[in-house]
Structure formats: C-alpha cells, structure tokens
Amino acid sequence: MQTNIIITGDCIEELKKFPGGSIDLIFADPPYNMQLKNPLYRPDSTKVNGVNDEWDKFASFSEYDEFCAAWLKECRRILKDSGAIWVIGSYHNIFRIGNIMLNLGFWILNDITWHKTNPMPNFLGKRFTNATETLLWCSKGEQYKKYTFNHKIMKKYNGDKQMTSVWRIGLCTGDERIRGEDGKKAHSTQKPEELLKRVILSTTKPGDIVLDPFFGTGTTGAAAKKLKRNFIGIEKEPEYAALAKNRIDGITAFFPESCWEEENGEKKAKVPFETLLKEQLIMAGELLYARSGAAAVVLPDGRLEYKDHAGSIHRIGALIQQTPSCNGWKFWCVMRDGKLAPIDDLRSEYLKTRNLAAGGADKKCRPSDPLSR
Numbered sequence: 001m002q003t004n005i006i007i008t009g010d011c012i013e014e015l016k017k018f019p020g021g022s023i024d025l026i027f028a029d030p031p032y033n034m035q036l037k038n039p040l041y042r043p044d045s046t047k048v049n050g051v052n053d054e055w056d057k058f059a060s061f062s063e064y065d066e067f068c069a070a071w072l073k074e075c076r077r078i079l080k081d082s083g084a085i086w087v088i089g090s091y092h093n094i095f096r097i098g099n100i101m102l103n104l105g106f107w108i109l110n111d112i113t114w115h116k117t118n119p120m121p122n123f124l125g126k127r128f129t130n131a132t133e134t135l136l137w138c139s140k141g142e143q144y145k146k147y148t149f150n151h152k153i154m155k156k157y158n159g160d161k162q163m164t165s166v167w168r169i170g171l172c173t174g175d176e177r178i179r180g181e182d183g184k185k186a187h188s189t190q191k192p193e194e195l196l197k198r199v200i201l202s203t204t205k206p207g208d209i210v211l212d213p214f215f216g217t218g219t220t221g222a223a224a225k226k227l228k229r230n231f232i233g234i235e236k237e238p239e240y241a242a243l244a245k246n247r248i249d250g251i252t253a254f255f256p257e258s259c260w261e262e263e264n265g266e267k268k269a270k271v272p273f274e275t276l277l278k279e280q281l282i283m284a285g286e287l288l289y290a291r292s293g294a295a296a297v298v299l300p301d302g303r304l305e306y307k308d309h310a311g312s313i314h315r316i317g318a319l320i321q322q323t324p325s326c327n328g329w330k331f332w333c334v335m336r337d338g339k340l341a342p343i344d345d346l347r348s349e350y351l352k353t354r355n356l357a358a359g360g361a362d363k364k365c366r367p368s369d370p371l372s373r
Ligand SMILES: C[S@@+](CC[C@H](N)C(=O)[O-])C[C@H]1O[C@@H](n2cnc3c(N)ncnc32)[C@H](O)[C@@H]1O
Pocket: 009, 010, 011, 012, 029, 030, 031, 032, 055, 187, 189, 190, 191, 192, 213, 214, 215, 216, 217, 218, 219, 220, 234, 235, 236, 237, 240
C-alpha cells in the first residue's frame, strides 16, 4: 500500500477504496458541528476568530450523525484486528460520536481529557471557560485484545511515572501554528503536535501505518514522520492538503523518542555483550553497522570504538543517534554471509545453545571472515 501520501478528496468515498484490515491506527479530528450561529465579540468589540468554517456546518444533528456513522463504519472495516482508532471532539459532538462508535462495535479503551493550559476565555461570562476536549481511544471491539499500548515507553516519557488519562497541553501557538502571509491562522483548528506525538508514541510501533481521514494541516503526518511511522492523510480542501504537504516535506529531524521500542513478549535474559566475544559469536576487530550506515569497531573488551569514542553498544548507539538512551541490541547489526544480521539474533542464538547445553553455538552465527586487530 502506498504510504506517506495525502489524498485530496471526501474521506467517506476515499476510505471505501482501502482494503479491509490494512491500517494499524486511525486518528480522526472530524468537524465538530459547533453550531456557531452569530459572530462572537470580545468585550473590546474585536471579533473572535472562532470555528465558523463551511466544513464544520451540518443542516441538522441527524445529518451530522449520518455523516459520522458513514466514516466510522469505513474506519472500522479498514482497521487491522490489532488496530485502534482515536477520535477527538468537544462537548458539542463527542457524546454523539461515542454513542455511534459503541453501536458500530468499537470498544472504548480510554477517554483521554486534553486539558488546555491556555484556553480561550468565555467572553460573554455566561458559562465556565471551556478548557477541555476528549479523545476516545478504541479497539475494533471487546474481543480484539491485541491492540498496541506502549506502557513502558509512556512511563519513561512521563519521567518514570505511569501517564494518566489527563493530558495538560497548550493550544497550538507560536512557531508551530501555520499562518498565512496576512499573519492569520491558516486553519482554525490546527492541533498541537504534542497531542499527536502522545497518541502515536503510545499506540503504534515504528513502521506502522497511521491514517487520518480529516488531515487538515497534517499534524498527524508531521508527528508520524518525526516518530518514524508511516502516514496516510485524507483532506477534502486542496489548500489545506497543500499546506500539510509543505509542512511534512520540510521535516528533517526526528523526535528523540522515535527509536524507543517496547520490549514485548519473551523477556530476554541479561547477556553482557562481551559474552558474545568469549563465545566467539563475534570477533574483536569486527565492524558493527547501524541502519543509518554508521559503523563501529568491536574492541577486545566488548566495548565499541566509534571515531574518538569508546563505550558500550548502548552508549555508542545513543551517541550516534544523539538520544539520551539506546537499546544497542536492537540498534546494531553484523555482517553474516553478505547480509546484515541484528546482534540481537546472536544473543538469541547464544541463549538457545546455552539452554540446550549442546556444546557450542550454531555455526551460522559465527563470523565467516573475522577481522582481527
Ligand atoms: C478539525 S479539522 C482537522 C485539523 C487537523 N487535525 C490539524 O491539526 O490541522 C477537520 C478537517 O477535515 C476536513 N474535512 C471535513 N469534511 C471532510 C470530508 N468529508 N472528507 C475529508 N476531509 C474533510 C476539513 O476541511 C478540515 O480541514
């Protein structure tokens, strides 16, 4: 499937063209049907730049409900059984949407409260300042249990504490906000990247496909690219699609968290890297390769030498990526039979042979032409 693309068109029609069970994660920020009838003014008589766009208007609640049922039905069809969907909304629409989702068979995993740290005041002083939006995170149904949740990653991201379902994040302002030449917001509802970063970091793996049927300025695509995930955006307004493309094409740096991987499944026993040297599964003087093309030399004591630095597989991996930490077992590869093989495979082989106590490791793992230094 073609990924990292923006499709300009109506999402209901476009979603129908996707094969069933093909998408890992959907993030949807649909029209909210805000029903703003009259312009809103501040006490100083300046006009509030609210959401008064044509794309947010529906003739009636039933028309809005029918629209939501149609796109949500297609979303459920195209999700993998292990997939999940996030839908964001405000009090105007999220209860209607939640009801439709439950009726379609979706299963709510969490309702996240986005607590806006810099909300727009209630200018008329007739209600509380509205400072929250809700994100519904749902699997395809109660029986679909294999959805991704990166518990450890989110704990690490949250300073070693479990992250709660209340996320305090500011509205999208400053340099992040896309503006036209007149200085006005290019899109009335551009979401903060931090919100999408948390959504994607918590519920996808690197390489997954994230689809956004209401792409707008492409916040989902920007966060996906920075986290090394693939995206597909659908947006019906060509000018927003163009803004999104421009924004995403301009991204050259990844988030540091893009290389964080959850250790799922079988927990591997701790094996010091130098054990692989002792077992002659790897030789001093051999080169280890990163996917970026960087290479480091294995030293006799099990450390790596890279440029002027020497350190563990983890430390040198982190140095190359310029990240606070790195899982060197996942980061490095060795050349075996003309192909790159992750050093983690050597560790698995070592553990296998040790458990079998069969006297020596599988020959396939041994270096064919070890360089000695
Ligand atoms: C709430 S905004 C999304 C904003 C986006 N999350 C961002 O950060 O820029 C909803 C977007 O959906 C688009 N839209 C509305 N109806 C649509 C439809 N039927 N198909 C595709 N896009 C649609 C609108 O043009 C608008 O850009």
